Amino acid sequence: MRIACPFCGERENGEFTYLGDAKPQRPAMVALDAGVGASGEQEAFYDYVYLRDNVAGEMSEYWYHGGGCRSWLVVQRNTMTHEISSVKAAAGTGAAAVKASARS
Amino acid sequence: MAEFVWHAVSPLQHSFTPGRMGETADAAGVRMAEIRNFNLVQIFARRGQWSAVAKAAKAHFGVEAPTRPQAVSGKAGVLLWSGPDQLSALTARRGDEIRPLDALRDRFAGIASLSDQSDGRCLLRISGARARDMLAKVSSVDLDAAVFPVGAAAATAIDHTAANLWREADAADGSPVFKLLVFSSFADSLWDTLVDAAAEYGIEVESPAGL
Amino acid sequence: MTVYQPNRLDKGGLIDRSTPLDFTFDGKHLTGFAGDTLASALVANGVTLVGRSFKYHRPRGILTAGSEEPNALVELRSGNRREANTKATTTELYYGLEAQSQNRWPSLAFDVMSVNQLFSPIFVAGFYYKTFMWPAKFWEKLYEPAIRRAAGLGRPSGLADPDHYEKAWAHCDVLVVGSGASGLAAALAAGRTGARTILAEEDSRAGGRLLSDQGEIDGVSARDWVEGALAELASLPNVRLMTRTAVFGVYDGGTYGALERVNDHVPVPPRHQVRQRLWRIVAKRCVVAAGAVERPIVFSGNDRPGVMMASAVRTYIDRFAARPGRNLAVFANNDDAWKTVEAAHRAGIGIAAVVDVRKELTQAQRTLAQAAGFPVLNGVIHDVHGGAKGVSGIEVQLASGKRETIAADCLAMSGGWNPAVGLSSHHRGRPKWREDIAAFVPGDDIPAGMVVAGAANGAFSLDACLREGHEAGAAAAAGSGGRKAAGNAAVAANPDDALSIAPVWHVEGKHKAFVDFQHDVTASDVALAQREGFESVEHLKRYTTLGMATDQGKNSNVTGLAIMAEVSGRSIPQTGTTIYRPPQVPVAIGALAGHNRDEKFHAARQAPSNHWAAERGAPFVDTGLWKRAQWYPLPGENDWLTSVNREVVTVRNGVGFCDVSTLGKIDVMGPDAGTFLDRVYINLFSTLAVGKARYGLMLRDDGIVMDDGTTSRLAEDHYFMTTTTAKAGPVMQYLEYCRQVLWPELDVQLTSCTDQWATFSVAGPKSRDLLRNIVDPAEDLSNEGFPFMGVREVPLRGGMYARLFRISFSGEMAFEISVPARYGDALARNLMIAGEPFGVIPYGTEALGVMRIEKGHVAGPELNGTTTADxxxxxxxxxxxxDFVGRVMATREALVAPDRQVVVGIKPVDKARRLRSGAHIIPKGAIVGPDTDQGYVTSVCHSPMLGQWVGLGLVERGRERFGEIVRAHDPLRGEDYDVEICNPVFYDPEGGRQRG
Structure with a gap:
């Protein structure tokens, strides 16, 4: 398999490490002024840490170009055919090119 | 107490002696040399600061900062693209300078994070008529002259180890010249791998040189 | 000693008669010529019997002339280069070649195990499944060893392969697989456009069937046309011809696996050269022009030595000038086999008869029969007469109902041609059936970027092959961005020599009729499988082992499923094919491993002081990829424990140093670095003062411990993190994930600087005294001036600077000192000088481990992916x-359960006893079993300070049980002894020593 890194160009998959489904969102960090978190946060984390769809078809996945530019990438891949339809950098990759005013 | 002497030791200090290796029937197809006495500083632009960093790099090194996989050579040295938001500045070391960041801190204050990598990497020059054939055994990158022109660079992996590879101006005889930057701790092991790959073409190991 | 070759034709062939090559087969001296294969040389020498079959030990001869050969497998070479199951048909002859026949005892001609044939009724399909199901231990002790002696193929050498292998990458616009008429036409068309083209040919010589078949292309002979095509390709700098290179697999994204047999054609590879090279070819487009494989017909006696594929007979005659027989019979169901008749007649070989299942003959065929004076019989072969050494005659069942016996010494058979659909089906593609040629051709679901041309696509006429090849090459070049014109297609003289075929798969006869020659699967086995319910092709394959031998059924699969279709009353398309997978040809494990074997199995990392340590005789241990000094033996120390005990005692009473450069080091920089570390560590770092270090612990999001280490703050926006040696890479990858994926809002930059610094731990009560000798005297190293967990840059004497950290892993007063890595060797030497007045010693990883266990510090065996912070x-x-990563999930019920296994100290009740890690903790008086297993010993060492073995363990409710005596049960080593659960800090539990 070959993955077109948006920074480096097309590279063989040995340069990349697979993480998994890019869909689950990690629950946000919270303030712990009272010393404890909110109720229901364990369920949210249970979903995030353990529950995954077993997708047959198009799936967005995280891949790490560790044998290259060390970018985390979001790869749109068909799990049936291994066809890759898009590769994008993760949100914080290449952040220096983002305008300073965009900082939240 | 005796005075202390600080001898610098390259990671390849004991790995080779200059001269011929491998096949010796014909002229060496591959020439390999270790480049010593360089400073290497990783310049990592902070959030939203890329254009300020590019400007500062231009002012300091006198060449345009590459925004894609390229190695831009100038009088002061080489600016190498080493990842998104990242440059590696490769310059000649003056004497036994040990704090290369000092000269850059003010210039990049607040716009980039700097990390000294001068000792973290080992630099090799690989050239010769069969250099491409030899590199094809260790690199998955297409190094064809048209696809990988002079100035092209790649952050890639060799024997599952991160490396930076770039092409410099051809040698006088028209054969290609590549530079390879590898992690210091892996250098001895990768040297053996490169020698194995080049052995059938005949190797001329040159004396260590400066940048 | 040149030996006369009785079956060598006087003229012709692509062999070099001026270069005779002596070789041996089963010890017998024979001679061939340069250009021969082992098989063609055997044919020329009149050797017909070359091996015994797998199951029935039936005598077998050479069946084919290519890589589909099922019978002529030999052991090639001898000693540590002996290679089993080598195909004689693809082995190039070289001077001094040694080959042995396989699977026979005591000799090929008289084989004791051929008695298996008498018991053949019990060796039918499913035999192993039926016979040896019960009792299980009989299988292991009795049946399997007996079967392994009786069956099987060649013997491995049992020795390490002395040769070298390597892997390489190639990149191109167009990859052409196969260099027959279609492949050459494709390569010419692609090459002329300027596209980077690779033409891969598994044979030593390009040309494919054009080397064996007659024909006329563009007004010259086929062979001359091949020479012209090769000359043109050689003139194009963008074209690369790779002979002896078999493309064996199609992988995702246009990556193709190929095996180049660089030096299989010489006895020993020249110095500095590999035997084989594994290529990964990245191609934008691929033209598969891999040709077709002729298939046998299944009839009684079809496996006798002397029965050969018709195309192979032609190859031996025309390419190798070797005569497979003097009186040839032919059995065919198609026109192609008649080319063999022509070739044999031209070579002066007698034609005994042609048996054709078809009634109608062409005018040309009738003319040939008349001119050569042989009978053409409409019918089928009923049986083949002869013995182990060859054919003596054929018994023909005529369409008229009569039987006729005809004398012949060789039988050429042709059941038609199977296009080579393997590569085009590697992405789970299903070939489709074409009735007109009675064969499967590539389906519509072939891999992206691939086009199939010529015989591989079911185009069997020379003209069609040239045309399809040209069109495919031009289209592939255009698709890959080629610009110039592809020129004109070559044209064959006989545009209309299409294959006329009447499919006949199986002829009923009186004896065994073989489908899969290598695995001894017969037509009746296929029928039996059907009767027993194994109708699906995948079941048929596994039940009968059809197509599961080293040839992967290249000439048997289609015939097998056609017979299955016949007996199950279905059509061939309904019956279907099995899945095709790489490798298309066998690939040696050595080639797949390439450079990475033995000490080069993986790249190794050297610590900065390793050369110095080697000078002092230190042995090295693998720690992940690192080589680390294990201990530093002194003269007279002959066992490791003596050296390690001395190192520990010296450090605890004086001073020692250890290279700890292998710890992962990461610069964490930027305005949000503190916030970032607060999130990844369970403890606070944003409040850490500049100039201070803190021990940090990281969890995974599931609440389990990931890693630990000491992180210092060097500047407001610069932290310096250390990780364990083992986790340096994974932690860096994880932190990048946090930075790039989880928290893009944070302004933080990460750079690994593990290799930048040479770091030594200087430990022991005299460590400060040592440092005072090497650090600039102006620096205050007193407890007040440089307190525990302090960090700062200090100048060293002689013009150096260092980062100095006051941190301790050993429990002693200790410092870590870092200098740029190129001065690591000098630092080791200078620490020896500075510490000389205090009796300084270097210590290795063993003493480091002893001291951490004595102090109850956790490391890899305790940070094992199952333990929580608690x-x-x-x-x-x-x-x-x-908030921090892992906070929420760490509070899950099971992770805070009171009966969790926690870290404790373990010491033997009998102080003289040695502890072993891995022993299980069982309560006294309990019966050993999973229910009573309460944990295990994780780390052990001999503590010279306590004068006994001590260890750490993970034990249920351990912290409540200090003082309790339990059993350490170690079934692996057959040990069971009493130990006491205790506080894990064995040495200096108050921690006074490290604070100095």
Whole structure:
């Protein structure tokens, strides 16, 4: 398999490490002024840490170009055919090119 | 107490002696040399600061900062693209300078994070008529002259180890010249791998040189 | 000693008669010529019997002339280069070649195990499944060894392969697989456009069937046309011809696996050269022009030595000038086999008869029969007469109902041609059936970027092959961005020599009729499988082992499923094919491993002081990829424990140093670096003062401990993190994930600087005294001036600077000192000088481990991916003031259960006893079993300070049980002894020593 890194160009998959489904969102960090978190946060984390769809078809996945530019990438891949339809950098990759005013 | 002497030791200090290796029937197809006495500083632009960093790099090194996989050579040295938001500045070391960041801190204050990598990497020059054939055994990158022109660079992996590879101006005889930057701790092991790959073409190991 | 070759034709062939090559077969001296294969040389020498079959030990001869050969497998070479199951048909002859026949005892001609044939009724399909199901231990002790002696193929050498292998990458616009008429036409068309083209040919010589078949292309002979095509390709700098290179697999994204047999054609590879090279070819487009494989017909006696594929007979005659027989019979169901008749007649070989299942003959065929004076019989072969050494005659069942016996010494058979659909089906593609040629051709679902041309696509006429090849090459070049014109297609003289075929698969006869020659699967086995319910092709394959031998059924699969279709009353398309997978040809494990074997199995990392350590005789141990000094033996120390005990005692009473450069080091920089670390560590780092270090612990999001280490703050926006040696890479990858994926809003930059610094731990009560000798005297190293967990840059004497950290892993007063890595060797030497007045010694990883166990410090065996912070006794470190990774899941019920296994100390009740890690903890008086297993010993060492073995363990409710005696049960080593659960800090539990 070959993955077109948006920074480096097309590279063989040995340069990349697979993480998994890019869909689950990690629950946000919270303030712990009272010393404890909110109720229901364990369920949210249970979903995030353990529950995954077993997708047959198009799936967005995280891949790490560790044998290259060390970018985390979001790869749109068909799990049936291994066809890759898009590769994008993760949100914080290449952040220096983002305008300073965009900082939240 | 005796005075202390600080001898610098390259990671390849004991790995080779200059001269011929491998096949010796014909002229060496591959020439390999270790480049010593360089400073290497990783310049990592902070959030939203890329254009300020590019400007500062231009002012300091006198060449345009590459925004894609390229190695831009100038009088002061080489600016190498080493990842998104990242440059590696490769310059000649003056004497036994040990704090290369000092000269850059003010210039990049607040716009980039700097990390000294001068000792973290080992630099090799690989050239010769069969250099491409030899590199094809260790690199998955297409190094064809048209696809990988002079100035092209790649952050890639060799024997599952991160490396930076770039092409410099051809040698006088028209054969290609590549530079390879590898992690210091892996250098001895990768040297053996490169020698194995080049052995059938005949190797001329040159004396260590400066940048 | 040149030996006369009785079956060598006087003229013709692509062999070099001026270069005779002596070789041996089963010890017998024979001679061939340069250009021969082992098989063609055997044919020329009149050797017909070359091996015994797998199951029935039936005598077998050469069946084919290519890589589909099922019978002529030999052991090639001898000693540590002996290679089993080598195809004689693809082995190039070289001077001094040694080959042995396989699977026979005591000799090929008289084989004791051929008695298996008498018992053949019990060796039918499913025999193993039916016979040896019960009792299980009989299988292991009795049946399997007996069967392995009786069956099987060649013997491995049992020795390490002395040759070298390597892997390489190639890149191109167009890859052409196969260099027959279609492949050459494709390569010419692609090459002329300027596209980077690779033409891969598994044979030593390009040309494919054009080397064996007659024909006329563009007004010259086929062979001359091949020479012209090769000359043109050689003139194009963008074209690369790779002979001896078999493309064996199609992988995702246009990556193709190929095996180049660089030096299989010489006895020993020249110095500095590999035997084989594994290529990964990245191609934008691929033209598969891999040709077709002729298939046998299944009839009684079809496996006798002397029965050969018709195309192979032609190859031996025309390419190799070797005569497979003097009186040839032919059995065919198609026109192609008649080319063999022509070739034999031209070579002066007698034609005994042609048996054709078809009634109608062409005018040309009738003319040939008349001119050569042989009978053409409409019918089928009923039986083949002869013995182990060859054919003596054929018994023909005529369409008229009569039987006729005809004398012949060789039988050429042709059941038609199977296009080579393997590569085009490697992405789970299903070939489709074409009735007109009675064969499967590539389906519509072939891999992206691939086009199939010529015989591989079911185009069997020379003209069609040239045309399809040209069109495919031009289209592939255009698709890959080629610009110039592809020129004109070559044209064959006989545009209309299409294959006329009447499919006949199987002829009923009186004896065994073989489908799969290598695995001895017969037509009746296929029928039996059907009767027993194994109708699906995948079941048929596994039940009968059809197509599962080293040839992967290249000439048997289609015939097998056609017979299955016949007996099950279905059509061939309904019956279907099995899945095709790489490798298309066998690939040696050595080639797949390439450079990475033995000490080069993986790249190794050297610590900065390793050369110095080697000078002092230190042995090295693999720690992940690193080589680390294990201990430093002194003269007279002959066992490791003596050296390690001395190192520990010297450090605890004086001073020693250890290279700890292997710890992962990461610069964490930027305005949000503190916030970032607060999130990844369970404890606070944003409040850490500049110039201070703190021990940090990281969890995974599931609440389990990931890693630990000491992180210092060097500047307001610069932290310097250390990780364990083992986790340096994974932690860096994880932190990048946090930075790039989880929290893009943070302005933080990460750079690995593990290799930048040479770091030594200087430990022991005299460590400060040592440092005072090497650090600039102006620096205050007193407890007040440089307190525990202090960090700062200090100048060293002689013009150096260092980062100095006052941190301790050994429990002694200790410092870590770092200099740029190129001065690591000098630092080791200078520490020896500075510490000389205090009796300094270097110490290795063993003493390091002893001291951490004596202090109860956790390491890899305790940070094992199952333990929580609290299990390790570090639960109190977790900050309640801020959120961090793992906080939520660490509070799950099971992770805070009171009966969790937690870190404790373990010491033997019998102080003289040695502890072993891995022993299980069982309560006294309990019966050993999973229910009573309460944990295990994780780390052990001999503590010279306590004068006994001590260890750490993970034990249920361990912290409540200090003083309890339990059993350490070690079934692996057959040990069972009493140990006491105790405080894990064995040495200096108050921690006074490290604070100095």
């Amino acid at each position: 299990d390790l006794g570090l639960g109190k470190m977790a900050s309640k003031k801020k």
